[in-house]
Amino acid sequence: QVQLVASGGGSVQAGGSLRLSCLVSRYTRSRYCLGWFRQAPGKEREGVALIDSGGRTIYVDSVKGRFTISQDNAKNILYLHLNSLKPEDTAMYYCAADTNRDFCLRASTVFGSWGQGTQVTVSS
Numbered sequence: 001q002v003q004l005v006a007s008g009g010g011s012v013q014a015g016g017s018l019r020l021s022c023l024v025s026r027y028t029r030s031r032y033c034l035g036w037f038r039q040a041p042g043k044e045r046e047g048v049a050l051i052d053s054g055g056r057t058i059y060v061d062s063v064k065g066r067f068t069i070s071q072d073n074a075k076n077i078l079y080l081h082l083n084s085l086k087p088e089d090t091a092m093y094y095c096a097a098d099t100n101r102d103f104c105l106r107a108s109t110v111f112g113s114w115g116q117g118t119q120v121t122v123s124s
Contacts, residue, residue, distance in 0.1 A: 002026050002097045002113035004078075009093060009118030016085050016122070022078040022095030022115055031102035035111065036069060036080045038091035038120075048093070049080060050104035058104050062088075085122045092117045 008020040024034065035050035049069035050058040057069055068081040078095055096111035098104070 002099060004095050004097060004113055004115035006093065006095045006115035006118045009120045011121040011123065012085055014086055014122055014124050018082045018085065018120060020080040020082065020093055020095075020118060020120075022080075024076050024078055024095070024097060031099065033098040033101065033104035033111075034071065034078045035096050035098075035104065036078075036093055037096055037108055037111075038089075038093045040091040043091075045094075045108050047106045047108060050106070051078075052104045053102045056103070058106065082120065085120075087122045087124045089120060090122050091120060093120050094118075 003025045005023045010018055012018060031053050033050055033052045036048045037045050038048050039045040048060055048063055049067055051069045051071060066084045070079045094117045095115040097113040098111045
């Protein structure tokens with residue numbers, strides 16, 4: 001069972017930056033998709049950024065050019081760099097893992113393991 005522990009959220013003003021981290025353990029490195037999702041109050045959970053075992057990335061249109069997903073394989077840490085933050089980025093952010101394939105699907109339902117969430121709040 002993959003275990004994920006997210007950290008790094010906080011409160012910033014619009015235009016600011018944050019870095020989210022997710023410690024990932026007990027996963028098979030040969031094939032996986034790791035991702036960051038977010039959920040704002042009253043809204044559905046959406047996939048923000050995904051990265052697969054080949055290093056290919058997928059971003060939701062609203063964060064392209066502002067957010068970057070990366071991973072440190074030596075430390076088993078998944079990162080999400082959030083730049084040029086906007087109030088609409090305010091949400092609970094979750095990291096997740098899908099270890100059944102070596103490419104990413106956007107649907108949150110295929111991700112079998114989830115971290116506990118870390119809050120990002122952006123004020124105008």
